[in-house]
Amino acid sequence: MRPFVLNTLLLLLVSACDSKTPDNNQAPPLEQQADSSDQHQQAGKSLEDWIDTEFQPSTLGRDAQIAEMNWFKEAARDLQDIQISVVSETLTTHEYESRILSKAFFDITGIQVKHDLIQEGDVIEKLQTQMLSGRNIYDAYVNDSDLIGTHARYGYVVPLDEFMQGEGKDVTSPTLDLDDFIGLSFTTGPDGTLYQLPDQQFANLYWFRYDWFQRPELKDRFQKLYGYALGVPVNWSAYEDIAEFFSKHVGEIDGEKVYGHMDYGKKDPSLGWRFTDAWLSMAGAGDKGIPNGIPVDEWGIRVEGCNPVGSSVSRGGAANSPAAVYALGKYIDWLKAYAPPEASGMTFSESGPIPANGQIAQQIFWYTTFTADMIKPGLAVVDANGNPKWRMAPSPHGPYWEEGMKLGYQDTGAWTLLKSTPVEHRKAAWLYAQFVTAKTLSLKKTLVGLTPIRNSDLQHQAMTDAAPRLGGLVEFYRSPARIAWTPTGTNVPDYPKLAQLWWSNVASAVSGDLSPQLAMDTLAEQQDKVMARIERAGIQQQCGPKLNDEKDPEYWLAQPGSPKAKLDNEKPMGQTVPYDSLITAWREGRVR
Amino acid sequence: MSWMAWTPVTAIFFTAIILAVIVMTLWELKSPTVLRKGLLWFATTRGDRFFMCLLGSAIIHILWIATTDIEPAVATLVCLISAVLVMRYA
């Protein structure tokens, strides 16, 4: 009765609109349907066939591959009649899993997998519906590790450490090699327990037109105008100068209008992501500490121990601190002054491919998930030899930023198992999760989807060979600088509820309805309110919110660390580094 | 019934409404309603007036908590009085 009821209730709640909601998550994706029918028709390939034809190159030798696959075959012996369904967002990597790997998994283990691909927001919605209603919708979810603070606190998620020792012991691969995963810290809760298994990983970097930045006439002109060299901006002042340079001074390159900045501003949930992902940390609103600032993180949420105590400055948080307000203000100023006019009406996914059109000189906040879309031959940003005209580099930081703080966003889409999934299904799903991340095939998957998860893959010669075509992706992942890019951390006690607050407040500021200060004040207050409700309900026993009493904000601003008092000069001298020396530093294992 | 998330207050609320509906039904069986034109611009049956009372009470409560911090129980009292007036004169 319970699932029926929650659905009916939701239906009634949104009856005004539900029937008309743009429905992109109901029908299973077409290719998915086609594949599952293929599975029945074609005789399966043998384990060796798969290894020889598909799982190459690999970091394992053929024998090791066969041994690992045979383990899967054996481990699945008792689970063969089970058909599981799993879900992930629509990405090249997951398409590969859904189309190819699920088939291989079936051929090798006999377990049928229905691997659905839907929009990221819908994945979260389904996940949340399952958590709240207790009804098993999917047997496993791939969702970003941003939810780690939520998972660790609510207790809906199976702690993997416990599972691997207990119920899942006989289905945990001896060759899993957890330490090989580069994103493991993202999926570990404040209690040190592992909750999710990384499946794909991406970062948010600075993107720019290397070819333009190399042009002598542009370099000269920039030097003359701004007094320093045109290069990869280290701070926001330099980014702003370069944006202005291309949008206002250069204007046109080779007869095409060019812009010094690209972003998006439509009132849409994705508008919140760029903020909750890293924007405030780049500006420097949080505290020092990797992966996330301690005690104040990039959401402006302060923790004491592991208990969130507030996000308003008056409670010791930084969501409405001067640095946060500065970050929001710069985002809006740049969007309006330097981005193409239509950018303000775009969403995350609409704006993503725009730099590939060849009119954008640089983008401060660019997701490496778009790499595959930026290296296709024939694009305006790919040269005749098929090499990219662009490069990725570390994002610049704002004036509040200090050494030792997180510098950008990096996240891992990770397998999540829920307690409400029946044990047998959970075990089968766990097998599948390990399979699609197994060493046998993980290098191949990385080359297809460009979302590396294993250190062993990154160090492989195949990655070195691919590096020139990938605009710096390999160099970034191999460098020690990587650790300054992290996802939303454990300070956030309820990601879905809190993340929702961001986009509407940001939108009000973009339109000018609210000043950046007022928008961030409202946001901080709303975040505190949500945390207060969690505290009142007493639902998070461990590490739940315990709000500080409000104090005069000046008290907190006077304390060392975040929240930081307003700087007198928020635009110091611009600073750049030549890309080539940066990349050399990375190759040599230095941060810069 | 746990999925309906009952609370004592809502349980009392719905019991009261269901009781009222039952009373109205019995009353109707005992002496069927007559369409009558009262203070309003249209004629009403007893059921119409009952419906108006319920709807009116909801509106009064909404307006009450929108505009004043006075105990909502006072609004309930106002509703009861107005309900009697509506049943009698509308």
Next chain:
Amino acid sequence: MAHVSLNNISHAYNANTDSETQVLTDISLDIPHGSAHALLGASGTGKTTLLKIISGLLIPTEGDLLVDGRRVNTDSPRERNIAQVFQFPVLYEHISVFENLAFPLRNRKVPLTEIHTRVKQTAELLEIDNLLSGKTTGLSIFDKQKVSLGRALVRNDVSAILLDEPLTAVEPSAKWRLRQKLKELQQELSLTMIYVTHDQLEAMTFAEQISVMHEGRIIQTASPRELVEKPQHEHVGFFIGMPGMNFLPTDSTACLSPPKGATKAGFRPDQAFVSTKQGHNSLQVAVIDQQALSTHLGESWGLLTCKYQDIEIRTRQHLNLNVGSTAWLHIDNPHFFRNGWRMTGQAEVTQGNA
């Protein structure tokens, strides 16, 4: 009130396309001031079209329409000052009876005080003055038709009132009362009224002159009495009277000595009788039905149906014969028709009760 005359009016729908349909042919009619005129005919004979031409809703394709000698063919209905009452009551339902009556006056910018007096007068005339303040919804059809009529009467400049089967929708019990009222008003106010009906009784009791229409033509215009006594066309003979005229082909009634060229002999049920005696010029018939209408001194009197060859003939007479018996039909001074039209130059027929 006015004198309405129609000169050689013809009308065809879609006159300028191939599929033209002639609905009126060569209509000429003269309706003097203050007269009550009826247009009688079965449905589909063009009565309503003719009415629309008079009221101005249609412009005739040929011919002239004169009101008081002025050609008004292309005048709008409003300019013609003609009023019309329709088959069913056409009222403005959202306004009061008073406003309904005042409506045509207001449209003509009649001063307010005059509107009041005229509406009042009209309502009194029609005996609906007690209904004035109410709405029209909820009135009986009888009263509604009176209000419609009132909208016609309220205008003192109206040249003619057209009535398009005004009693059709009225309750049977009230039909007679309304017809009486119409007649009274027509006479009292000496109105020019044109009354369309398919009911000969209505036409005969209402009108001084009746035009019988058939297939888009007027086949005879005459007083009610003349229509009975001197039908100009077989169709008039057949249509007027209850029952209508009997017809026999002249070749089988040579004994009646038809004039040269005559094709049919027509006689009304009163112009013939059936008896057991064979007279000269009598035809042998079979009695097939008797229908008593009254009894006088022990003798039944009514309609007798007999059959001559294949033709059924009705007479009005004493019913002293047995059904199924053979008898003799005697005919008095029949009318003779050639190609449908009555042959003239005969001696006047007198109503005979043989």
Next chain:
Amino acid sequence: MRKRINNRAWLMVLPVLFLVAMSAVIPLMTVVNYSVQDIFDDNNRVYVGLEWFIQIIRDPELHAALWRQILFSANVLAIEIPLGILIAKAMPRRGSVATGLLIFFAIPLLIPWNVVGTIWQIFARPDIGMAGMSLTSLGLDYNYTANPVDAWFTLVAMDVWHWTSLVVLLVFSGLRAIPEAYYEAAQIDGANRWQMFRHIELPRLKTVLGIAVLLRLMDSLMIYTEPFVLTGGGPGNSTTFLSQYLTRMAVGQFDLGPAAAFSLVYFIMILTLCWLFYSLISPAEEQTER
């Protein structure tokens, strides 16, 4: 309503009553229950009394959305109803032209709402859309994603495009039902075109127009998908209406308590409107039926 109520008829209604209870009453009860609690999941809920109601009703954002909603509904009605009447009156009453036009007008009604939004999203784009480009080429600084007035204008234009047809079809059918004699009588009575409209057509279209207004009012009050697709409720909150607000809370935030409270307030509002409307038009209908 004036007829005596036949009690036996109630037996026939029982199955329907059961369905209504299952599909409406029970969820409604649940919504009421939810509206006084802070719900995290089945096992974790806190009774909060009228807190959500007070929070919702006093939320300035909701007030703004409400006023925007009223303004939008009024805008849309004020344009669509007269425009629909005008178009219906301009159409020939019968014949193949009329049929063709009817089909033409039915097209927008058959397009799914989200597609309507997408069509207009592209159509109005100042860089590639036909409407957007022509406005821009006229020298207007038109950009519905950045300028609230433009966004509002675009949304109203879209709704007019989408829904005027409904009014046209309803009014057209209403006009067709008026006997010719009424027009003839009015012509003879010397009425001009306006008077004919005022005294013949309008009163006879009253019911049909009532339905049209009710349908458009209810639907515009619940408008969701089109602004969701077109503007996402922005720029800022300039095109955020009540249902956007609700959906964000119920689906986006999974904030079931406040969402339930808001649903109830929304429900009461719409119910009140329906009831007022019903009681205003129904006496007139009863009279005509008598």
